[in-house]
Amino acid sequence: MKLVKNIQSIAKDVLVQEAEAIHHLVEYIDDSFERCVETILQMGGRMVITGIGKSAIVGQKIVATLNSTGTPALFMHAADAIHGDLGMIQPNDIVLAISKSGDTPEVKVLVPLLKRTGVTIIAMVSNRDSYLGKNAHFILHAFVPFEADPLNLAPTTSTTVCMALGDALAICLLEARGFTRQDFAKYHPGGSLGKKLYLRVSDIYPYNALPTVPENATLKEVILEITSKRLGATAVLNPENELLSGIITDGDLRRMLNEHPEASLLHLTARDIMTPSPISLESDAFAVKALQLMQDRSITQLVVVDQGRLKGFVHLHDLLKEGLL
Incomplete structure (x- = not known):
């Protein structure tokens, strides 16, 4: 095995070369690119991405990005x-063919067949004057003067450039469609990412106990309620209108024991111990907002309140269980 010197230098050179190639792509974003985007927006079918070798792998990534951002693709x-497989193409589809040279044998066989179907062809090529470039309706010019490897053979810079150009295309389509976070959540329901986008407080609190005491509850009643419900806190309600008055946590109890002599403990009520107007949020708030509030305020539970009426509790453990942290 050959011992390679200056490994760090080689790695940095590769990254610089690929970064510069992407930077140069800016020169090729022109009116033709804009017309290409507008044509895709007006299509009644799907984007069909095709390629071979490394271009095929890049194409699969672009398909995944398009599907997740509102443009149906396969x-x-x-x-x-x-x-x-040509049978998957429908009359209203648009085909995006990826090929660095644009002159591979597979492309030369495929292009006439695509033209026979009458579909719009978009070429993502480095060589505009290639067979693919000359026979496409639109060109996404993924120009690459050389690959990052010293032999100028392994698809490296060229695949990076195509990936970046595919991202640019997908984001333009996303912006044009007015794609929202809610739309994104529909296509990403799984994992922590999906939960951050769609999981709401109302999906969590109904499964928790609901500890409550009236303002005039005794210290013993407060302790028993907190202990029995196992949330480390209890809500304090106004006995007249049942609206939330405050909250008592384990921490409030410890501070109270330090501040009051034992003789006065028997006379304390929930009103004397509680933290009035506690931090709260509404039931339709996103769970990730609850997590942010807890982190910002260094607390482990929040009360859920709609128009002053207590709905429930959300605990930090709930959010941990959902994988939001």
Whole structure:
């Protein structure tokens, strides 16, 4: 095995070369790119992405990005297209063909078949004058003067550039469609990302106990309620209108024991111990907002209140269980 010197230098050179190649892409974002985006927005079908080799892998990533940002897309391997997969293309679809050279044998076989279907063809190529470039309706110019490897053979810079150009295309479509966080959540319901986008406080608090005491509850009653409900706190309600008056936590009890002589403890009520107007949030708030409040205020539970009426509790453990932290 050859011992490579200056490993750090080589790695940095690769990153610089690829970054510069992406930077140069800015020069090729022109009116043609804009017309391409507008055509995709007006299509009645789907984006069909095709390629071979490393371009096929890049195409699959672009398909995933498009689908998750509101543009229906599917992948068709260029080699499999001529063996039946061409049947997946519908009249209103648009085909995006990815090829650095634009002159590979598979592309030269596929393009005439695509033209026969009458679909719009977009070429993502480095060489505009290639067979693919000359036969496409639109060109996304993914120009790469050389690859990052010293042999100028391994697809490195070229695949990075295509990935970046695919991202630019997807985000333009996202912006044009007015794609929102709520739309994004529909396509990402799984994992912590999805939960941050759709999980609400109302999805959590109904499963927790609801400790409450009236303002005139004794210290013993307060302790028993906190202990029995196991949330480390209890809400304090106004006995006249049942609206939330305050909250008593384990920490409030400890501070109270330090501040009051034992002789006076028997005369304390919930009103004397509680923290009035506690930090709260409404039931339709996102759970991630509850997490942010807890972190900002260094607390472990929040009361859920709608128009002054107590709905429930959300505990930090709930959010941990949901994978939000």
